[in-house]
Amino acid sequence: MKQYDAIIVGGGACGLMCAAQAGLLGKSTLIIERNDKVGAKILISGGGRCNYTNLGTGIENFVSQNPQFLKSTFSQWTVQDTLDFFEAHGIFGEEKTLGQLFPSTNKAKDVVAVFTKILFQTDQDLRLNTVVKSIEKDAEGFLLTIETDGREQLIKAKKVVMASGGLPVAKLGASDFAIRTAKKFELAIVPTAPALVPLTITGKEAEWYASLSGNSIFSRVYNNKISFEENILFTHWGLSGPAILQISSYWQAGEELFIDLLPQFRLDKIIKEERNQGGKRLVSNILNDYFTKRMVEALGKFLPLDTKIASLSKVDANLIIDTIHKFKVKPAGDKGYDKAEVMRGGVSTAELNAKTLESKNVSGLFFGGEAVDITGWLGGYNFQWAWASGYAIAQAI
Known part of the structure; x- marks a missing residue:
């Protein structure tokens, strides 16, 4: 031979x-x-x-x-x-x-x-x-x-x-x-x-993510190790998109991730400016400037959308800021090797x-x-x- x-x-x-x-x-x-x-x-x-x-x-x-x-x-x-x-x-x-x-x-x-x-x-x-x-x-x-x-x-x-x-x-x-x-x-x-892999959400939160399936948002996804600024994609089983795939390589089962849904703006400054102008607009009006209608409606699960900015308590204002900039996610797992880019x-x-x-x-x-x-x-x-x-x-x- x-x-x-x-x-x-x-x-x-x-x-x-x-x-x-x-x-x-x-x-x-x-x-x-x-x-x-x-x-x-x-x-x-x-x-x-x-x-x-x-x-x-x-x-x-x-x-x-x-x-x-x-x-x-x-x-x-x-x-x-x-x-x-x-x-x-x-x-x-x-x-x-x-x-x-x-x-x-x-x-x-x-x-x-x-x-x-x-x-x-x-x-x-x-x-x-x-x-x-x-x-x-x-x-x-x-x-x-x-x-x-x-x-x-x-x-x-x-x-x-x-x-x-x-x-x-x-x-x-x-x-x-x-x-x-x-x-x-x-x-x-x-x-x-699996690495560079979509992450799954199960339990009581699953329906909320599924309701946003198809929505893509430029975000900063981060944990205590690293952060990535790219698009995330909501799916009927959880989260995907470049930023999610990237951070999946640094994620271990049981850990939490955080998402800044508006990384190029600061909601505390936006709220302050609105207050300075009288604060007559609703929370939903403010969010509609930056997100799709479906995303704003979904955020209504967590936020007082029908409240005027001028009427926001400090607690509610902080809730809005934290929800948008520090949205907490606890994935149940990942989509496995068949959906992973690499090992x-x-x-x-x-x-x-x-x-x-x-x-x-x-x-x-x-x-x-x-x-x-x-x-x-x-x-x-x-x-x-x-x-x-x-x-x-x-x-x-």
């Missing part, structure tokens, strides 16, 4: 970049992909447009037990390297918002095509519809049991790259294989959970060489992308980590 410098498990963003960069270095790799095509998550990302990096990427945009681990990888492959790489292959970026970069063609398939072209030109091999069942190690390297169309086969490799992702979106072939493999070789795992947690960075992403204790075994305890914010950060980790591993295999 053909001898490879490495076998790459997973044909997603990290695996594709790893194989492409290895090929450009004159190395030989085999990608094993369980789907019938590579780049499944790339193709659906950003609504099929693929937000492939973020111009403002820094280690502060990642959740990890040790974000400093990223310094070495990001020094090897920068955002500028990502821009140069894709531009060299005809993909030019277009910034949409908050540093998010999309292909100017708005087609994720063009991003995948860059890699399939390089794989072909550098003679890298690809096995689709193939599942790696197990990985063993002996003195000579690794022995992989793979299955294609119900038939099993053993293949050998001196080096193995685990780029099979995490648990989100099972319909795209997501699995915990990388985590199980790490555990098998006794690598430490940071507990995993948080994974193989502990303490187990990996920061420069090469090779296991410190299992020679020849590498981990990159989502399987590692590196979780980016929404907005292209996870792709930047995938490209960078794939590049770093390619230099070492």
Whole structure:
């Protein structure tokens, strides 16, 4: 059988970049992909447009037990390297918002095509519809049991790259294989959970949220760790939207979140100005200046909407201010891996060489992308980590 410098498990963003960069270095790799095509998550990302990096990427945009681990990888492959790489292959970026970069063609398939072209030109091999069942190690390297169309086969490799992702979106072939493999070789795992995921509301408050389903509001969502200013979206099961997805990576079950529903204004100043002008307008009139009619009606559950500003007691004024700027939410849970953008947690960075992403204790075994305890914010950060980790591993295999 053909001898490879490495076998790459997973044909997603990290695996594709790893194989492409290895090929450009004159190395030989085999990608094993369980789907019938590579780049499944790339193709659906950003609504099929693929937000492939973020111009403002820094280690502060990642959740990890040790974000400093990223310094070495990001020094090897920068955002500028990502821009140069894709531009060299005809993909030019277009910034949409908050540093998010999309292909100017708005087609994720063009991003995948860059890699399939390089794989072909550098003679890298690809096995689709193939599942790696197990990985063993002996003195000579690794022995992989793979299955294609119900038939099993053993293949050998001196080096193995685990780029099979995490648990989100099972319909795209997501699995915990990388985590199980790490555990098998006794690598430490940071507990995993869905991240960048909508949050659910149950119990007596559920009906109130459902009544606002479809309403989107620019807000500041915060807890005692961090805050995000972007849109939130009310749904029939709770809360979604960019700000909610962002803070979900910092939320633990049982914790409260707070929402400033009017982050660009101060309601105490608005009320004071209204009082100075006589205070004849109702609370509802004031809120109608900033919110939809349906939102104001829903807020009537908590606020004295039919009271004139001039008649507001100090207690009621403070109630209005706190409700709008410190709206308290206690999510019941999240929508799980099938609705999550990514997985948080994974193989502990303490187990990996920061420069090469090779296991410190299992020679020849590498981990990159989502399987590692590196979780980016929404907005292209996870792709930047995938490209960078794939590049770093390619230099070492």
